[in-house]
Amino acid sequence: MTLRAPANGIEIAYDTFGSAEDRPLLLIMGLASQLIHWDEEFCRLLAGLGHYVVRFDNRDVGESTHFHDAGSPGFGEAPYLLSDMADDAAGLLDALGLASAHVVGVSMGGMIAQTMAIRHPERVRSLTSIMSTPSPQAAPPTEAAMAALMSPPSPDRETAVARALETWKVIGSPGYPFDGDRIARVAGLSYDRAYDPRGVARQLAAIIASGDRAPLLRELSLPALVVHGEEDQLVPLSGGIATAEAIPGARLLTFPGMGHDLPRALWPDIIGAIGDLTSAADADAAGDLAPVAEL
Template identity: 45%
Template sequence: MSVQFACNGDIEIAYETFGSAPGRPLLLLHGAGAPMLGWPEAFCAALVERGFHVARCDNRDAGRSSRATRPYTVADMATDGSSVLDALHWPAAHIVGMSLGGMIGQVMSARHPDRVLSLTSMCSAPDASMWRTKISVLLRFLALNCRKPSGPDAAGERMVKLHQLVGSTGYPQDEDWIRRIGREAHAHRTDFAAARRQAAAARASGNRRAELSTITAPTLVLSGDADPLQPPRAGKATADAIPGARFVSYPGMGHDLPPALWPAIIDDIDDIATTRTGR
């Protein structure tokens, strides 16, 4: 497994793959500022065991992907996702997106329906106005992100604190893994300017409900009832906007991917993928 790059104009999107053909193609899209490392290798391996050929990628302005030189939109980021499918020679794929990645997956499904076999939107919303956070959480979140970590170890500790703030309350967190990912991601971290560009892209996408009503791919919307950033009402609004979408809310889940829930989440992803493929 090695990092490869797909091109969308002057933007390079870093990606990695797990498994191989003839596995069902599945693309993982993560949230604002999060690198593809945020999709744990063990989670990807579990999807491979279910028969998927998995790709995870860094969004533009995150991880090893290009830093943008001008403003962009979620629609541009959706085209980035299609460029990864092109690089892999996948005519279409099952799309799983978390947070901002869920928004990207929603737009891919609406604007590039021939490229999306099924959609799983996690911890996301149908418009940026639903990103309402308690002021105390927001202030602590900003305080953790406003300063550049002094080095990899400091980045690891900051990542642990972020997960303690927005992560699941009903399940144990793997702090050793979180700390390691923070350290590994430090060299390619998203700086404040890049984070602002991603946030601006989310805001500029506006209310997508009318667009979401055109989605025809089988859709699963997952939420955590302990998510302080995207509460279940945001997920329910997403599901209500997409014809036939299934909505699932997990008790105790926050704005993360707790290992204890992987079997249930992978079951749900597999079920919605099977709806389209029949296998």
Template identity: 45%
Template sequence: MGIVTVNGIDLAYEIHGDDDGLPLLLIGGLGQQLVGWHPDLLAALARRGYRAIVFDNRDVGLSTHLDHLGRPDLGAIIAGRFDLAPYGLADLATDALGLLTALGVESAHLLGLSMGGMIAQIAALRSPGQVRSLTSVMSHPGDHRVQPTREAIGLFLRPAPLDLEQSVLAAHEAYRVLGSPEFAPDEAWVRRRAEIYWDRRANPDGLLRQVAAVLSAPDRTAELAGLRPPTLVVHGGADPLVPVIGGRLTAAAIPAAELLEIDGMGHDLPRQVWDRVLDKLEDVVDRGEAGRHYLAAAS
């Protein structure tokens, strides 16, 4: 693991895979730490020839916690006071792109989960030269018609865990609500991930600041019509936090985007679907590499 200073904050990161592998930046969702990417998934990416870069977004894990910004007033933000958000998704996109620059990576393929998909979309819009391809998973384009279920919202209204065991119980409850109903859960991984998160500086207020960034983000639909990198959109048909309409709207907004809709998948990425997703990822990466070599030859 390393730490670099980007955009005025420290970002913790890890790199998995060979140095000459295709650069793939993985951008996590709300509260997701770099250790939230399953090690077997990272190993599978390395076997497929990727150099996978994972990192802690600001306000989680070992990256800078912006506690001086306080706890955001989510009620006021929901009511339209977007100016009260401590920072926006564009700041998180600047962090991600800055990490690539700090690591000497001129451009990379981007894969983002949930909030990470939103960040990846914005990064591709803001700096298309740094993005070889885009894969947006269980995300949406900022269209406010995409609304979570009441039970999913309830997860964010619970008191923050006060100790490790409460944190583990909260993780299992979140998995019960958000996980894939058609696939067997990996209960051991849910517990292990919660334990590691707790040890690496769990930050409930930081999570709320990230929620504020999502809630205050403008609709990107019109902008996404100008997106040019090859794009894959992945979404679960049983997602309660970002219902499947979010993936459909994302794919409809981006020219020539491919939509992979997986029946029975919730707001997670179960092991049983990894091969399907990685096969499709390989396709979009190949298209990104082909376009990049064509542009290089033409110049």
């Protein structure tokens, strides 16, 4: 069941998996993508490793607040930035009574997660940045991926589903089976929950206007994992490499045949790596807080 909470002056739609007593894990989705793009089984597997998993709709998608009055952004204009979206995520933690969380972001969600770690370092226990980049310039999309990204608005549900299938055939993982049934199902559900092309345009404007995070990422001091597909056409591998090089001590994990999605066959590796990161981060934090033995 989707819940709602006030956060950063707007309303955020979210749901959870696992026990609130477990270590919190905040999942942030990418451009135009809703919380349902985090597969429920993926979330349950994360919960099975001892996480309290929270997934949510970013502003301007799904059932969270849409900035309809802002209309379509003009050239060089953005009604908000990734910093505002990072503050939304921090506000959701406030609403849930969570002082901090492990944060995982995909694509634009990775950019938001990076920004959250920069703006709210005390709220981020560990950072996992997947198929993302410190700036658009570090990983420009291929022509085919850009064409798929910039397809015109769909006039109806059937067209929206068909275009989603076309898009993921371009930017998905060529080394793994194409799950057309799942893509069509999620695309249809996304259309039913909220279809807002102007909201997506505002999110894209936020990405472009938010600049390069690399200088500030170099100042971070936290456990970090960077995951990237070696066949990603939308955010090429150079984005993951740039992210890992910018964050001190970050681990870079890449996969041949993986594009701009999360192939089911790679879930054990990706989920396992996230679990290793979060458990080690919490163990290190507990060690830092342990009292010094008296001599």
